Amino acid sequence: MKKALICISLSIAILIAFSVAWLYSDRSRPVIFSFSPDPAMVRPRNYCLLNPFRDKSPEIIAEKHLEALRKGDVESIRPFLHYDEDDQEHVRHILDNEKKYPIRSWRIGERQDRPGETELMFWVTRGGGYSKYFGEEEVRLWIKQSGSGWSLNSYDAIY
Numbered sequence: 001m002k003k004a005l006i007c008i009s010l011s012i013a014i015l016i017a018f019s020v021a022w023l024y025s026d027r028s029r030p031v032i033f034s035f036s037p038d039p040a041m042v043r044p045r046n047y048c049l050l051n052p053f054r055d056k057s058p059e060i061i062a063e064k065h066l067e068a069l070r071k072g073d074v075e076s077i078r079p080f081l082h083y084d085e086d087d088q089e090h091v092r093h094i095l096d097n098e099k100k101y102p103i104r105s106w107r108i109g110e111r112q113d114r115p116g117e118t119e120l121m122f123w124v125t126r127g128g129g130y131s132k133y134f135g136e137e138e139v140r141l142w143i144k145q146s147g148s149g150w151s152l153n154s155y156d157a158i159y
Helices: 002-025 057-070 074-080 085-100 130-134
Strands: 031-035 047-050 103-114 117-126 137-146 149-157
Touching: 031 103, 047 103, 057 074, 057 103, 057 117, 057 137, 057 149, 074 085, 074 149, 085 149, 103 137, 117 130, 117 149, 130 137
Parallel strands: none
Antiparallel strands: 031 047, 103 117, 117 137, 137 149
């Protein structure tokens, strides 16, 4: 019995060590696994299992801006709303909706990394009664890397 317990413990320890080594060696792949409980939806609410060894710098920048929005600083995203000069109506629409339905919480739903840039999609819950009726909705942030580090390049949201 004691020998079996030692064998099982050793097997678990080896499995854990192998898993950690694999995750660390594959840290350039931030999303390990993504799934949706209801993939038949038009826009399925997916969940991601993220690599704990990934570069979190783009996420830190994105969450800094989401935190500012949660605190009511909607003007902080105005420079990152990239639309034609003729489409200022859309910019006002986003800013007005961010005021009306402020972000309360978020979770990463998707992350796509390309050389020098990362696109992050968050599922957010909103105040103002929005999430009560519509549940989570998506927000996308495009983060670019430059010589000075990572910075927000573009923001978009669905209401």
